[in-house]
Amino acid sequence: MAMANSRVAALLLVLVASLTLAASVQAGYVGSDWTSGQAHATYYGGADAAGTQGGACGFGNLWSTGYGTDTAALSAALFNSGLSCGACYELKCDTAGSKYCLPGNPSITVTATNYCPQGSEGGWCDTPKQHFDLAHPAFTKLAHEGGGVFPVVYRRVPCAKQGGMRFQINGNPWFLLVLVTNVGGAGDVQQLQVKGERTGWYQMVRNWGQMWQFTGDHTLPGQALSFRATLSDGSVVESWNCAPKNWGFQQVFEGTPAH
Numbered sequence: 339m340a341m342a343n344s345r346v347a348a349l350l351l352v353l354v355a356s357l358t359l360a361a362s363v364q365a366g367y368v369g370s371d372w373t374s375g376q377a378h379a380t381y382y383g384g385a386d387a388a389g390t391q392g393g394a395c396g397f398g399n400l401w402s403t404g405y406g407t408d409t410a411a412l413s414a415a416l417f418n419s420g421l422s423c424g425a426c427y428e429l430k431c432d433t434a435g436s437k438y439c440l441p442g443n444p445s446i447t448v449t450a451t452n453y454c455p456q457g458s459e460g461g462w463c464d465t466p467k468q469h470f471d472l473a474h475p476a477f478t479k480l481a482h483e484g485g486g487v488f489p490v491v492y493r494r495v496p497c498a499k500q501g502g503m504r505f506q507i508n509g510n511p512w513f514l515l516v517l518v519t520n521v522g523g524a525g526d527v528q529q530l531q532v533k534g535e536r537t538g539w540y541q542m543v544r545n546w547g548q549m550w551q552f553t554g555d556h557t558l559p560g561q562a563l564s565f566r567a568t569l570s571d572g573s574v575v576e577s578w579n580c581a582p583k584n585w586g587f588q589q590v591f592e593g594t595p596a597h
Contacts, residue, residue: 438485
């Protein structure tokens with residue numbers, strides 16, 4: 339009986355450990371703690387956010403790529419030379435430092451889609467300042483427009499996306515250029531690899547923003563393509579054969595969701 343009880347206990351321990359591991363995997367990216375007393379926000383572009391389209395991340399039309407108007411251009415201290423493209427931040431107006439915060443002090447979540455360069459008006463984006471240059475509609479969800487600039491508290495948060503990450507394939511047979519969008523979880527891809535159905539994994543090189551290039555194998559057209567993305571939290575997401583054999587340039591293919 340004692341031996342039977344010990345076996346049951348051992349099985350229970352294995353089951354609990356398995357459930358704990360499953361829960362930790364399912365939990366996904368959790369973000370960071372609030373940062374205060376260091377960052378400010380301004381806005382650029384008009385009320386229709388037309389002036390925020392395109393940008394240094396390569397996302398192009400932010401409506402068609404799913405980012406909308408809750409977006410921000412980051413100062414160099416946050417932009418990380420483009421590796422922060424796609425990251426999501428929750429912001430609040432810092433009521434201790436501004437009289438322009440909206441009643442109730444709401445928060446918003448924005449996606450990094452652009453770069454606010456050194457020497458911009460007011461010097462708010464100059465190194466080493468942490469700054470969010472928001473699309474106008476996002477700015478007015480936090481503070482009265484007349485404030486112009488206000489202090490914020492912020493934290494990294496998971497990016498909530500519908501469907502899987504998307505890969506837009508550009509270039510030509512000798513120059514593969516892939517734009518990665520709609521990335522959930524940590525949101526910002528740090529490494530990207532590509533694999534043809536008859537090849538191993540090839541390391542791609544970041545061209546700019548979230549544009550990744552590969553020039554080592556002109557036979558990839560005509561092969562189904564898989565992608566392996568490594569995000570800033572270390573998670574690795576593999577999208578197997580998401581581009582079929584007959585894929586073409588300028589086409590977009592949906593892969594596996596990131597959490």
